[in-house]
Amino acid sequence: MKRVVEAWDRFQIPLYITALIAGALVGLQWPGSTGGFESAINPALMALLYATFLGIPITRIGAALKDLRFLIVLMSVNFVAVPLVAFALSRFIAGDEALLIGFLLVILAPCIDYVIVFAGLARAAQDKLLAATPILMLVQILLIPVFLAVFVGSDALGSISFGPFVEAFFLLILIPLVAAAGTQQVARKWQVGRTIMAAAEAIMVPLMMLTLFAVIASQVEAVSGQFTDIATVVPLYVAFLMVMIPIGGGISKLGGLGFKEQRAIVFSGATRNSLVVLPLALALPAGLEIAAVVVVTQTLVELIGMVVYVRIIPLIFHEKQTYRKLSGIGES
Numbered sequence: 001m002k003r004v005v006e007a008w009d010r011f012q013i014p015l016y017i018t019a020l021i022a023g024a025l026v027g028l029q030w031p032g033s034t035g036g037f038e039s040a041i042n043p044a045l046m047a048l049l050y051a052t053f054l055g056i057p058i059t060r061i062g063a064a065l066k067d068l069r070f071l072i073v074l075m076s077v078n079f080v081a082v083p084l085v086a087f088a089l090s091r092f093i094a095g096d097e098a099l100l101i102g103f104l105l106v107i108l109a110p111c112i113d114y115v116i117v118f119a120g121l122a123r124a125a126q127d128k129l130l131a132a133t134p135i136l137m138l139v140q141i142l143l144i145p146v147f148l149a150v151f152v153g154s155d156a157l158g159s160i161s162f163g164p165f166v167e168a169f170f171l172l173i174l175i176p177l178v179a180a181a182g183t184q185q186v187a188r189k190w191q192v193g194r195t196i197m198a199a200a201e202a203i204m205v206p207l208m209m210l211t212l213f214a215v216i217a218s219q220v221e222a223v224s225g226q227f228t229d230i231a232t233v234v235p236l237y238v239a240f241l242m243v244m245i246p247i248g249g250g251i252s253k254l255g256g257l258g259f260k261e262q263r264a265i266v267f268s269g270a271t272r273n274s275l276v277v278l279p280l281a282l283a284l285p286a287g288l289e290i291a292a293v294v295v296v297t298q299t300l301v302e303l304i305g306m307v308v309y310v311r312i313i314p315l316i317f318h319e320k321q322t323y324r325k326l327s328g329i330g331e332s
Helices: 002-010 012-029 031-054 059-065 068-093 097-107 114-121 126-151 163-187 191-202 204-224 227-254 259-270 274-282 290-316 319-331
Strands: none
Touching: 002 012, 002 204, 012 031, 012 204, 012 290, 031 114, 031 163, 031 191, 031 204, 059 126, 068 097, 068 126, 068 227, 068 259, 097 126, 097 227, 097 274, 097 290, 114 126, 114 259, 114 290, 126 163, 126 259, 163 191, 163 274, 191 204, 204 290, 227 259, 227 290, 259 290, 274 290
16 A cells, blocks of 8 residues: 555656546536536545645644734735736736626635645645635635726626635635544544544545546536637636746745745645635626636636646745855855
């Protein structure tokens, strides 16, 4: 079993790409099954995040929350830099209200769930991201209506309910976090807890593959017949992923953060809350149905982008780079 786990870890990127391709093939081949796959997303995410949280010492979360420098940089990237980037990119589709609302709805919402998983795969400061999730959730609930009113107009907000944000926080963050904390407490005294933690660590890669498969299989059919709209927004999503690397990295360096925190900031700035805002897009009134397709398209682009991020972000932001910076300061 140990060799199998080592093989999973070594080849995790090809395995994730395989899961993405398999999900797309299954979703297109059997479109009637998308409802079942969609209902499996939250349970899969809950299991994945539970396993992820088990690997984070819960006692460190309080200390991470006290890192005001990290929190200030995180908030600046997500609620100052990202809205500016979103506004600039949205000008290319400003003439189509449905496309504009869908694009802004997803881009303005920072991710609170699988960003922690991907950041962990890139050896980022995932404990600090986890500690900041309640703040990210609360601030986006408060600010997204404001941004939409400024960028689109207040008339677009009347039919949007923000209940899914609260539901997602409880299902995807609070419940797995409490369960992980309980398991860690049990592991201090009993072998069964340590066994569960070891098993969870061993199946992290399959859980990620399952989650990617379920997301793609459930959503790919919805976008398959909307090629014109996809062709319009895909370049914008790709551009967003590209520009958030220098923006997130630049702001985090200006803030004096270490390389692990820099990685975490870049991941947080680039990943969006697509699975949470999708119900909001689906609830929009007649005439704006394409907004949901725009959100789903972002999900597909982002998942592929995260596979790339996990590979390249550690190469861009690393300890040697930070050491050189500090050495240069000392020499001067």
